[in-house]
Amino acid sequence: MPRWEPDARERLVAAALQLFSEQGYDNTAVAEIAERAGLTRSTFFRHFPDKREVLAAGQEILSRLFADGISAASADATPLTAVAAGLERAAGAMTLFNRELGPRLHAVIATSTELQERDALKQVGLAAAMTGALRARGVPDLVATLAAELGVLAFKEAYAAWVAADNQQELGDLARTALDRLRTTVTELG
Amino acid sequence: MPRWEPDARERLVAAALQLFSEQGYDNTAVAEIAERAGLTRSTFFRHFPDKREVLAAGQEILSRLFADGISAASADATPLTAVAAGLERAAGAMTLFNRELGPRLHAVIATSTELQERDALKQVGLAAAMTGALRARGVPDLVATLAAELGVLAFKEAYAAWVAADNQQELGDLARTALDRLRTTVTELG
Incomplete structure (x- = not known):
């Protein structure tokens, strides 16, 4: 019988x-992570494909928030003003959980090359999400790429x-x- | 008896x-790659830690060329002028081999998520190399990061x-x- 797990992901x-x-x-x-969280291994795999992805959790949500904020910016907003709206949207959705997690997350990432790689990819993914949302507003490719960076x-x-x-x-x-x-x-820049 | 392998890496x-x-x-x-190149598996591992790294070959060389060009730019060069010198240095070292490889490399990368990830990391590594060389010239962190991007x-x-x-x-x-x-x-950007 599946247990009610509203906060399984955070746990x-x-x-x-x-x-x-x-x-x-x-x-x-993975089995240890699930056990520590008081959940089963199969619950883990409903949320994450592997243990590496646990620490990139939030990338999809953050990408969507950036993109939504950019899309909702007024039609005459400059590319950077649209980006600012994306950041604002994402910032508004961050919770105390995110804030408390930050320093520990960074400490753990610093211990593993694999996690540093995943973190670098997260940045690339977030930039791609913003670039896409800017392009959808008609911003030229190169300007969109730069504004997203x-x-x-x-x-x-x-x-x-x-x-x-x-x-x-x-x-x-x-x-x-x-x-x-x-x-x-x-x-x-010169 | 180790064979003479001046171009083992390229092969x-x-x-x-x-x-x-x-x-x-x-x-x-890996064994197939070595065989196709007419080399042994252990020769492969003297050049690359695994098959993924084969397609990121050149990242270290390119990083060093960028950094050397940036370091050698005249003392009064702006950050972007120094970056231009880095690009020039790297461009000068590219051979016909690099040129012929390019399109095939891109086609292969497009077929694998793992290779796309490695390629994204390559970009991150190259940017880090340029950022480091700019900082060593006394360019402030943020300006260096942007110029490198x-x-x-x-x-x-x-x-x-x-x-x-x-x-x-x-x-x-x-x-x-x-x-x-x-x-x-x-x-x-606005």
Whole structure:
């Protein structure tokens, strides 16, 4: 009889993080993650194809939020203003769970080449999602690609600042500031 | 008795590409690649840790060329001018082998998620190499990151144009044009 598992995904992510921290990524099996989360192995596989994907959880949701925000920006918004709307949409959906997870997630990723690779791919995937949403607005390919790169960089910076122990600012504000800073920075490229 | 293998690396890349095209990436074993190249399995492993890495061959060399070109740029060069010098250095080292490989490489990469992932990581690695070389020149982190992203995009575009069947232009010229176009494009971001 399948148990009610409204938060199975979050519990699996938290359990995986704990185990990866305690005993290392390579030494942790899917069965252990499921057990620690109080779930079955088959529940794990309903949520993730393998243990690597646990730490890239959120990529699809984040991609959709970015894209939705970009699509919903007003028709006359510049590419970067549309990107800002995407960041805002994503920032608004982040919870305390995401904030508490951040530092532990980074610590675990730093221990494994495989996880660093997956993390790099996550960035690429997020940029692709933004690029697609911008193209759908009629933004030329190259401009869309560049605006998306700036968007991903801004979100990454803002997220790192948000999860810092002493931070008091909202993620949305941090993202806006980071994007503005990047916008200024392009003038220094020469 | 080890055989003389001056071009073992290139032969392994060419053999892997052939086999991946003929029978698919998943269905090809390291032993087959070595055999097709007329080499042993242990020679393969002296050059590559696994079959995935064969198609990312050149990342280290390309990284070093980018970084060397950036380091050698004149002290007063702007970040993007330094990046242009890096692209030029890399372009100058590309051979007919690279040019002939390009289209087949892209076709094979398109058939496998694993290879697409490796290719995305290659881009990330190249950007990191350029970022590092720019930082070593005293370029601020964020400016270095952006300039490097533009550099990788420009090289990717230029390479795609270079290996096109009807292309008559030099890779170095194509890279310069692509970087100039990106430089202009950043002003259109809004």
